[in-house]
Each structure stands twice: as C-alpha cells, then as structure tokens.
Amino acid sequence: MIRLGLMSFAHVHAExxxxxxxxxxxxxxxxxxxxxxxxxxxxxxxxxxxxxxxxQDLLAxxxxxxxxxxxxxxxxxxxxxxxxxxxxxLCEKPLATTLPDARAMIEVCARxxxxxxxxxxxxxxxxxxxxxxxxxxxxxxxxxxxxxxNQGQNPGRHRVWFVKKELAxxxxxxxxxxxxxxxxxxxxHTEVAEIYAQTTELLPGGNGEVETGGLILLTLANGLFAxxxxxxxxxxxxxxxxxxxxxxxxxxxxxxxxxxxxxxxxYPERSPAxxxxxxxxxxxxxxxxxxxxxxxxxxxxxxTGADGYRALEVITAAYESxxxxxxxxLPMADQHAEGRN
Amino acid sequence: MRxxxxxxxxxxKVHAEAWSQTDARxxxxxxxxxxxxxxxxxxxGLRFATTLEAVASDIDVVDICTPTHLHLEHCLRAAAxxxxxICEKPLALTVAEGQRMIQACxxxxxxLLVAHVLRFFPEYRLAREIAARGDIGEPAVLRxxxxxxxxxxxxxxxxxxxxxxxxMLDLMVHDFDYARWVAGDVVRVFAKAAQTSVPPGGIxxxxxxxxxxxxxxxHIEGSWAYPPSMFLTRLEIAGAAGLIxxxxxxxxxxxxxxxxxxxxxDVALPTSPLRESPYTTQLRAFHQALVExxxxxxxxxxxxxxxxxxxxxxxxxxxxxxxxIEQEGERR
Numbered sequence: 078m079i080r081l082g083l084m085s086f087a088h089v090h091a092e093x094x095x096x097x098x099x100x101x102x103x104x105x106x107x108x109x110x111x112x113x114x115x116x117x118x119x120x121x122x123x124x125x126x127x128x129x130x131x132x133q134d135l136l137a138x139x140x141x142x143x144x145x146x147x148x149x150x151x152x153x154x155x156x157x158x159x160x161x162x163x164x165x166x167l168c169e170k171p172l173a174t175t176l177p178d179a180r181a182m183i184e185v186c187a188r189x190x191x192x193x194x195x196x197x198x199x200x201x202x203x204x205x206x207x208x209x210x211x212x213x214x215x216x217x218x219x220x221x222x223x224x225x226x227n228q229g230q231n232p233g234r235h236r237v238w239f240v241k242k243e244l245a246x247x248x249x250x251x252x253x254x255x256x257x258x259x260x261x262x263x264x265x266h267t268e269v270a271e272i273y274a275q276t277t278e279l280l281p282g283g284n285g286e287v288e289t290g291g292l293i294l295l296t297l298a299n300g301l302f303a304x305x306x307x308x309x310x311x312x313x314x315x316x317x318x319x320x321x322x323x324x325x326x327x328x329x330x331x332x333x334x335x336x337x338x339x340x341x342x343x344y345p346e347r348s349p350a351x352x353x354x355x356x357x358x359x360x361x362x363x364x365x366x367x368x369x370x371x372x373x374x375x376x377x378x379x380x381t382g383a384d385g386y387r388a389l390e391v392i393t394a395a396y397e398s399x400x401x402x403x404x405x406x407l408p409m410a411d412q413h414a415e416g417r418n
Numbered sequence: 419m420r421x422x423x424x425x426x427x428x429x430x431k432v433h434a435e436a437w438s439q440t441d442a443r444x445x446x447x448x449x450x451x452x453x454x455x456x457x458x459x460x461x462x463g464l465r466f467a468t469t470l471e472a473v474a475s476d477i478d479v480v481d482i483c484t485p486t487h488l489h490l491e492h493c494l495r496a497a498a499x500x501x502x503x504i505c506e507k508p509l510a511l512t513v514a515e516g517q518r519m520i521q522a523c524x525x526x527x528x529x530l531l532v533a534h535v536l537r538f539f540p541e542y543r544l545a546r547e548i549a550a551r552g553d554i555g556e557p558a559v560l561r562x563x564x565x566x567x568x569x570x571x572x573x574x575x576x577x578x579x580x581x582x583x584x585x586m587l588d589l590m591v592h593d594f595d596y597a598r599w600v601a602g603d604v605v606r607v608f609a610k611a612a613q614t615s616v617p618p619g620g621i622x623x624x625x626x627x628x629x630x631x632x633x634x635x636x637h638i639e640g641s642w643a644y645p646p647s648m649f650l651t652r653l654e655i656a657g658a659a660g661l662i663x664x665x666x667x668x669x670x671x672x673x674x675x676x677x678x679x680x681x682x683x684d685v686a687l688p689t690s691p692l693r694e695s696p697y698t699t700q701l702r703a704f705h706q707a708l709v710e711x712x713x714x715x716x717x718x719x720x721x722x723x724x725x726x727x728x729x730x731x732x733x734x735x736x737x738x739x740x741x742x743i744e745q746e747g748e749r750r
Contacts, residue, residue, distance in 0.1 A: 204671035207691040216674060330676035338671045339690055341545055344661040346555070354548065356540040357671065358693035 079369050082135045083109035084155045085147035086120035088169045089235050090196070090361070094144050095124045097365040104369045110135040112147075136162040141372050142192070145169060148244040149251065153178040156193065160185045165192035167368045170255050171392060172385030174246025179389050183382040194368050194378040195385030197259045199321065199336060201363035208323070208334035209264055217327030220265065223303035224326075225257035229319025231282035231289060231309040240284035248287025250276060250395050253307035255388035256321060259380070261295070261303055262387060264325075269387075271296040273404040274395035280309055293395050296404075316342070316353040336360070419502075419708055422446040422473050424492050425483035426455035428571075428685050429506050433483050433533075434462050436697035442705045446473040474499045479708060481701075485575040486582050487511050493519040497526040502708055504531045504701075508591040509721030511583050513729055516722045523718065531704050531714045532721025536592045537599060538700040540692065541669070545653055545662045546600050555658030557601045557634050562593035563652040565641035568615075568622060569685045576685070577617070584620050586611065586735070587728045590640035594628070594731070595716075595724035600655060601634035603723070608740040609731035614643045626731040638731075649686045666690070 081098055083091060083106065098106040108127035111117025121128035129135040136143070136158065142165040145155045152173050159166050166186060172195050173179040186193035199205050212220070232252060233240035245251055262268060272295055276288035283289040290308035297303065311319045320337040339357030364380075371378035394405040419442045423430050426449035437444040446465040449455035459466035467473045470480065470492065480496035481504040482489055489510050496503045503523055509532045510516035523530040536542050549557050566589070569576035582588045586609070598604055611624035623643040628636040644650065653664040671691050700715075707714040730741040 203691040203693050208672050211672070211674060217676065329678060330674060332675075333673045335671050338669050339541065340664075340669060341541060341548070342663040343548070343554070344663070346659040354544060356544045357690070363693060 079104045079141045079372050080107050080139060081105065081369075082107050082138065082140045082143045082164075083126065084132055084135065084143050084145045084159065085111050085113075085151070086116055087111075087113070087148045087151075087236065087238060088146040089232060090169060091120065091144075091146040092124060093361050094146065094365065095126060097359070097362045100362055101366055101369050103373070104365075107138045107140060108135055112151075132158055136164060140164045142167065142368060144196075144368075148238045149246045150174045150178075150244050153182055156182045157185050160189040160191050160193075163189060163191060165194075165368075165372050167194045167196055167365075168382075168385070169196045170385065171246070171251060171389050172382060173389060174251065176386070176389060176393055179382070179386045183386060186382060192368075192371055192378055193382035194371065195380055195382060196364065197256060197380045197384065197388075198360040198364040199256050199260055200263060200380050201367065202336045202360040203358040204334050204336050204339070205260065205323075208332060211332060212264055212325060216330070217325055217332045218329030220325050220327045221301055222326040223261060223265075223301070224324040225261070225303060225322065226306040227253040227257050227319070227321045228306055228308050228310045229253060230311045230313065230315060231280070233282050233284065234313070237284075240282060240287050242286040245287065247392070247396060248276075248283055248291075249289055249307050249309045250274065250291040250293070250399070251287075251392055253309070254291070254293060254305055254392050254395060255385075257305045257307075257323065258295075258388040258391045259384055260323060261297065262384070264323075265297060265299070265301070267297045267299045269295050269391050269407055270298045271404050271406050272391055272394040272398050274398040276399045277308075282309065288399070291395070291399070295391070314350065316351045317355075419443065419479050419705055420445045420477045421479045421481055422448055422470070422477045423481045423483055424448045424470060425485075425506075426450070426458045427483070427485075430483040431458060432687070432697055433481055433506075433701065434458070434464075436695060436701045437481070438462065439694070439698040440702045440705050442479070442701070445476055448473060470495050470499065474501070477501060479504060482506060486588065487575075487580065490515040490519055493530070494522050497522040497528055500526050500528055502529045502531075504533060504704055505721070506533050507535070507595070507721065508583060508587050508725050508728065509718065510725055511587070513722070513726050516725050520718045520722060529708060529714065530718035531707065532716050532718060533700060533704075534592065534595045534716045534721065534724065535696050535700050536596050537716055538696040538703065539688075540696070541664050541690075542596060542653065545655060545664060546596075548662055549600055549655050549657060554655065554660035554662055556632075557655050557657045559654075559656040560597050560601055560634065560636040561639075561652065561654040562597060562636065563639040563641075563650065564589055564593055565639065565644045565650040566648060566686050567644050567646040568617065568642040570646075571684050577620075579620050583728065584732070585622055585640055585642045586624050586626075586732050587725070589642065590624065590626065590638055590731065591724045591728045593638045593640070594626075594727040595720060597628055597630070597636040597638060598720070598723055598727065601630040601632065601636060603631045604628045604636075604727050604743055605631050606740050606742050607727060607730040607734050609734040611735045621735070624731070624735065626734070628727065647683065647686065649688045651688050
C-alpha cells in the first residue's frame with residue numbers, strides 16, 4: 078500500500094486529487110496538513126480526510142509520497158520539507174515562481190533520492206495521447222506551426238491568492254502557459270528557443286497586481302513556431318472553467334485536438350446557465366496513477382521536475398519579453414532569469 | 419472464465435482486442451476454415467477451431483460475433499454445450515429467433531447477455547444517468563441519430579437484409595435500445611425509409627417515431643447514406659426541467675483534415691479518445707456479471723425488446739402505417 082499525504086489545500090485541484098487517490102486500489106490517503114489551519118480543517122472535514130496540525134506531523138506518518146497543492150511561491154518550502162523527510166513529491170504546477178527556487182527543488186529531491194514529479198495532467202489526457210500518436214505516425218507530415226489555447230475563467234474567483242503576485246508569482250501567464258509549453262516539448266521533441274509575449278490587465282479580476290490576459294509567440298529549436306493564448310478570457314457565464322486546444326499545421330494537413338470537448342450540454346429550465354458535463358477519461362486520475370506507480374517501482378515518472386523547470390523557463394522569459402517588448406532567447410542571461418520576483 | 423469467440427470478422431477482432439484488456443481468459447477463435455481466422459487466432463496466441471464442439475471442453479463462455487443470421491444457430495449450440503452466451507447486437511434476425519435463443523438458454527441454465535455497447539459509451543451512459551436522477555425532469559422527447567456510410571466488405575453480409583436485417587435492424591437497433599433504456603418500454607412505432615443510392619442493400623436512410631408507454635416520444639434516425647469515413651451521432655433528451663444535448667462533431671476531441679486523404683475503413687465504429695474502449699468496459703461488466711452471478715447490465719430481454727422495436731419499424735415501413743408492439747408488461 079502506497080501511503081500518501083496532501084500538503085495544503087490552497088490550490089483548487091486538491092479536492093480532485095483526493096478523489097483520484099481514492100480511485101487507486103493500492104494507494105491510501107493518510108491525511109492532510111495546511112499552514113492555513115482554518116482552511117485545512119474545513120477542507121479536511123468536507124472531504125473526509127484525516128487532518129494533521131502541522132506538515133511535520135503529517136510527514137511523520139511514514140509516507141511514501143505527498144501532493145503539494147500550496148500557493149505557487151510556497152511550493153519550494155514544502156517540497157524541501159518532504160524531500161528531507163525522504164518522501165516523494167507530486168508538485169502542483171507551475172513547479173515554482175522563480176528559476177532559482179525550481180533548481181533548488183530539483184537538487185534537494187535528487188540528493189534525497191526521492192521522486193519529484195510535476196502535475197502536468199495533459200500528458201495523461203486521452204485526446205492528447207491519441208493526437209500525439211497521430212503526429213508520431215506522420216498523419217499530418219512535418220509540422221510547421223502550432224496554435225495553442227489554454228484559456229480559462231479567472232481562478233481568483235475561487236481562491237484569491239491566484240491574483241496575488243507574491244503568492245502566485247504572476248497572473249494568467251504564470252497560471253496557464255506551462256501546460257502548452259510542456260505539450261509542445263513532448264509532441265515535437267524539441268526545446269523552446271525564443272519567446273515573445275504581450276500581456277493585458279484589461280480583463281477583469283487582476284486585483285491591480287497581475288495580468289489577466291497573455292499572448293505568447295514561441296520559436297522552437299528546430300525552427301517551427303507556435304502561439305499560446307493563456308488568457309483568463311472565459312466569463313463567469315462560460316459553461317465550464319475553460320479549456321485546452323492545440324492545432325498543428327503540417328505539410329500533409331491539419332490536426333486539431335481539444336482536451337476538454339467530450340461534454341454533454343445541459344440547458345436547465347429554471348436558470349439561463351448552460352452547463353457542460355464532461356464524459357471523457359479523467360487525466361488527473363491517470364496522472365495520480367503514474368505517481369503511485371513510479372513510487373512503487375522506484376522509477377523516474379513520466380513527467381519530472383526537469384520538465385517543470387523547462388516550462389518555468391519559458392514563463393520567466395515571457396514576463397521579461399512582456400516587460401521589454403522584445404523577444405527573449407533561451408537560455409536567458411542569469412541576471413534576467415534570477416532577477417524576477 | 420474462459421472465452422471462445424465465434425466469428426473472425428470485424429466484430430470478432432474488436433471483441434478479441436477488448437477481451438485482452440480484461441481478467442477473462444480468451445482461449446479460442448471459432449470460424450470458417452481458411453487462412454484469415456488462423457492468422458487472427460495466431461495474432462492473439464489463441465487456438466483456432468472450425469466448430470464450437472472442438473473447443474467446448476476448454477471454455478465457459480461463447481461470445482458470438484458472427485453475422486446476425488447465424489446468431490440463432492450458434493446460440494443453440496452453445497446452450498446445448500451448457501456455455502454462457504454473449505451475443506453481438508442485434509440479438510437475432512427476428513423476434514421468433516430471439517425467443518428461441520432465450521428459451522434455449524433458460525432451459526440449459528446458462529446466461530444470455532446482449533452486447534448493446536452503446537450503453538457503455540460514456541456520453542450515452544452519463545446522459546442516461548442525468549436523466550435517471552431527474553435533473554431534467556421526466557424525459558419527454560428524445561432525438562437520436564446514427565449516420566454513417568454503407569459498410570463495404572468482400573462478402574458484404576451487412577447489405578444483405580436476409581443476413582443482417584438491413585440498416586434498420588443492424589444500425590438503428592443501437593438507438594432503439596437506448597431510447598427504451600432512457601424512456602421505458604415502447605408501445606408504438608411509425609417509420610419511414612428510403613434507398614437513396616443504387617448499390618444493393620435496400621434501405622439506407624430511415625426515421626422512426628417511437629411512443630413509449632410512460633408517454634415519452636422518440637425520434638430515431640439511422641443512415642448508411644453518408645459518405646465514407648463519416649460516423650455522426652447525435653443525442654437530445656428534452657425533459658420537463660431541462661435539455662441534454664450531444665453531437666459527435668461538436669465533441670470531436672481530435673479533428674484531422676488531410677490534403678491527401680488515405681483509404682478509409684470498410685466498416686466504421688464511432689470513436690472518441692478514451693483510456694478504455696467502451697467495448698472493453700462492456701466485456702469487463704459482462705465478465706463480472708458472469709463471475710459473480712449478478713444481474714447483467716444488458717439482459718436478454720432488453721436485446722429482445724430492441725429487435726422487436728426494429729422489426730416493428732421495418733414492418734411499419736412496409737405497411738406505411740404505425741405498428742403496435744405487444745409485450746409482457748413494463749420492464750425497466
């Protein structure tokens with residue numbers, strides 16, 4: 078039995094992860110802790126999870142792994158705590174808010190000999206897996222251009238820290254860029270070479286602190302180019318939280334994949350709110366299964382801290398580009414990479 | 419449970435793939451003498467036999483994946499050998515044949531499960547679940563469409579109504595069963611049909627209006643008149659307190675538009691990327707019901723009722739009039 082713990086309920090995904098762990102036969106959710114005591118107790122009670130007063134108390138429960146769901150800028154402290162206790166980590170994305178933090182996390186886990194996996198569930202999405210296979214089979218030939226969207230509702234509506242720069246590290250760019258960067262690297266077997274980004278605060282809910290919209294143009298090491306729309310551009314009335322799409326323009330055709338299109342549309346009689354009910358396979362569930370399986374088999378998971386680092390590198394460069402209005406090449410000069418935040 | 423698949427064609431292959439993902443043990447393929455069946459059996463590391471009797475001592479379950487007109491014969495043989503039967507949809511070519519199959523299995527004391535796989539497609543399952551828990555009130559008007567191209571095969575039994583029952587039985591039976599699953603038993607059917615193109619196979623596009631005993635009405639569309647490689651499905655359940663809607667193109671997670679579109683398949687299945695194929699989900703559920711002796715998710719009587727609706731629809735087209743369905747009382 079793989080013994081798991083949950084560190085912090087700050088991120089909205091924590092609730093889903095609790096259910097995902099319960100869906101795995103040889104995993105057990107031992108308990109949870111949260112530095113916000115009130116939030117911790119409330120969430121633990123609501124989800125029927127055993128609460129522990131401190132992270133140290135939780136880590137003393139002979140755990141095999143923890144899921145870190147704290148505010149972005151607090152990932153490092155919790156990952157370090159877990160690694161020192163010899164416990165493997167599945168860390169919510171983005172891995173960290175600064176590159177030095179991300180590097181420190183990767184190093185501490187490597188030294189402790191524990192797994193550091195980053196929560197990129199799209200690697201386990203059935204539509205994305207199948208589309209990737211089509212690409213690998215050459216169905217659309219050599220790819221020239223990719224168009225990605227990961228738009229959503231403003232998450233600050235549910236958890237206010239998402240729009241606090243000190244805790245989130247940024248706004249829409251920080252929240253919604255990493256998935257597509259990771260997918261592009263995974264699909265195209267290449268790294269990002271150059272980043273151009275423009276951001277806006279015109280969409281509501283940025284708290285005067287963070288950008289609420291962003292468009293990013295990337296050039297990849299093999300010369301092809303891609304765009305990412307990471308905007309919180311889905312209004313409150315949108316039938317779901319948002320979505321993720323990727324279009325690949327190839328020499329032999331076009332492939333479009335939509336990770337969240339497998340829905341029923343529900344129109345209620347008594348309210349104007351149209352709702353979507355998803356029926357596709359749960360990518361989070363498969364991601365959690367991979368974490369548990371990697372712990373069990375003492376192996377490197379399918380997505381690692383290094384992948385989280387690469388995605389964060391692009392975000393960091395995107396903020397620099399948005400600030401200067403100029404494209405930024407990777408690897409960045411250190412004063413830019415480390416000067417943020 | 420040890421399983422033998424009868425039939426080495428398209429559905430036999432689909433079932434073999436699905437069985438290989440379950441805890442059941444697939445032992446043998448039974449099929450016509452020839453290289454094709456042997457090759458398929460070898461691909462799965464299975465025995466190949468030309469008669470059921472040759473493998474009977476090594477199996478517990480017979481999975482019938484043959485053309486529809488052979489379901490009766492294989493089912494009777496399986497029952498005679500006291501093997502449980504899983505049968506591809508439609509259960510039988512006619513109501514009378516279906517009744518003989520049910521009777522034979524009952525007498526032999528074996529189970530008869532009908533592979534109405536649509537009940538295991540997550541979108542159809544979820545829509546039914548939402549309707550069943552009352553979120554949209556009592557289902558009132560259902561619209562179900564299933565539109566694809568005329569199957570193309572070397573020995574094309576699909577387009578021979580004497581062997582497949584034609585499009586209205588082979589294809590529309592899916593949605594006849596689904597409508598009944600959502601809105602209850604059907605008491606009246608009126609259907610209209612056309613043959614839009616020259617090749618043999620009879621009717622290739624049909625509409626049927628079903629009247630359910632509880633008062634709901636259903637509009638069922640089936641088609642083999644669409645161009646190759648298309649498989650379009652639509653679902654709409656309008657209830658007193660809301661509407662559920664689904665169409666396959668608007669939920670297509672992957673779209674590929676190729677400049678030089680290659681050869682398409684001979685027979686199409688509706689697909690959406692999922693971690694587990696609905697065919698696997700179905701056979702896993704059937705396997706569990708057989709192992710644990712629990713009520714199967716699709717009963718022989720459900721398969722029978724769907725054939726009855728399809729036959730009434732075909733009869734309605736022939737007569738140009740509505741057909742009443744007589745049955746042994748409400749089933750849910």
